[in-house]
Ligand SMILES: NC(=O)c1ccc[n+]([C@@H]2O[C@H](COP(=O)([O-])OP(=O)(O)OC[C@H]3O[C@@H](n4cnc5c(N)ncnc54)[C@H](O)[C@@H]3O)[C@@H](O)[C@H]2O)c1
Ligand SMILES: CC(C)[C@H](C(=O)O)[C@@H](O)C(=O)O
């Protein structure tokens with residue numbers, strides 16, 4: 218099959234993990250006789266530096282004209298003092314909005330061979346397999362007004378948690394659809410004891426549940442959910458939640474897998490190109506050193522193959538290669554235990570590629 222992929226390396230470790238992901242895609246193309254055409258575009262800090270904006274129109278146009286988008290990460294200290302609308306992160310929010318990617322899927326899988334890489338007890342994380350469904354184009358991130366104000370009695374500031382009811386309904390529906398393919402349980406996470414938006418979220422969850430009687434629905438307050446994720450993560454199957462709650466809970470959940478560098482994501486809406494990216498950021502502390510764990514981005518490639526290209530066998534090959542590499546004891550610094558040799562980003566990528574090649578040849 219011929220597919221066009223828009224590649225947005227971004228900043229910091231973004232270009233390093235994207236290089237790894239593209240090598241994996243090249244291997245998949247070769248082994249399964251596909252043709253992947255890449256079109257590179259700018260986003261984030263690099264786009265600010267070169268074009269004066271975190272999201273050039275050309276980038277949006279290229280993304281819209283492709284079959285899938287692969288993104289590294291944006292941001293870094295160089296741009297931290299810019300005003301909000303000029304920051305690299307605005308480019309990321311902008312492309313999610315421009316492509317209407319309201320459903321952000323963040324699978325959290327505890328690999329058997331990484332159980333001791335986590336600071337949590339083995340018996341707590343063994344078998345963890347949950348899916349965070351984060352609403353991605355609304356809520357606190359996008360509600361207006363969002364501004365600093367000069368008022369009679371002093372300065373003030375406002376962010377707004379705003380949803381149209383249909384935006385809540387479609388993300389909850391997405392969660393139920395996914396749960397049907399999994400263990401048939403949805404945990405809807407909100408702050409209904411305080412927020413009006415959460416009370417409506419809960420009402421809509423209950424109403425949508427009527428269409429999915431085969432799926433269990435439970436409601437959980439977000440502070441409790443944060444605690445339960447660490448206390449007993451195996452109670453969760455699909456977790457659906459507001460944009461910012463999902464952002465925070467997914468970084469927390471990454472610790473069940475051993476590292477932030479292990480969590481991939483897919484941002485989709487059922488139409489048009491999806492966007493695939495690791496959940497981590499540009500990691501300025503390790504950028505440019507060939508130290509970053511590329512597996513979150515490589516696993517995002519597997520999600521691209523599975524969700525946007527419907528290439529199940531190819532996606533399985535990538536995921537299996539990652540599992541085998543971990544089983545064989547290969548580690549980047551973030552997942553290495555004491556005494557284990559540490560591989561560079563490039564060496565880890567080569568190991569994954571070797572395993573894909575072996576599996577497909579055999
Ligand atoms: N999707 C994105 O583009 C995205 C996501 C989160 C943060 N950011 C941006 O990234 C910048 C840095 O943010 P931060 O430091 O809070 O978060 P971060 O995710 O960049 O890093 C947090 C910690 O995790 C480590 N880490 C992250 N990814 C890793 C990997 N693949 N391998 C090994 N270690 C890894 C980092 O070294 C750091 O210690 C900020 O500008 C932020 O806005 C971007
Ligand atoms: C960089 C930032 C805007 C982004 C978010 O909050 O969505 C990141 O933290 C993520 O999780 O993808």
Ligand SMILES: [Mg+2]
Nearest residue numbers: 464465468496
């Ligand atoms: Mg985040």
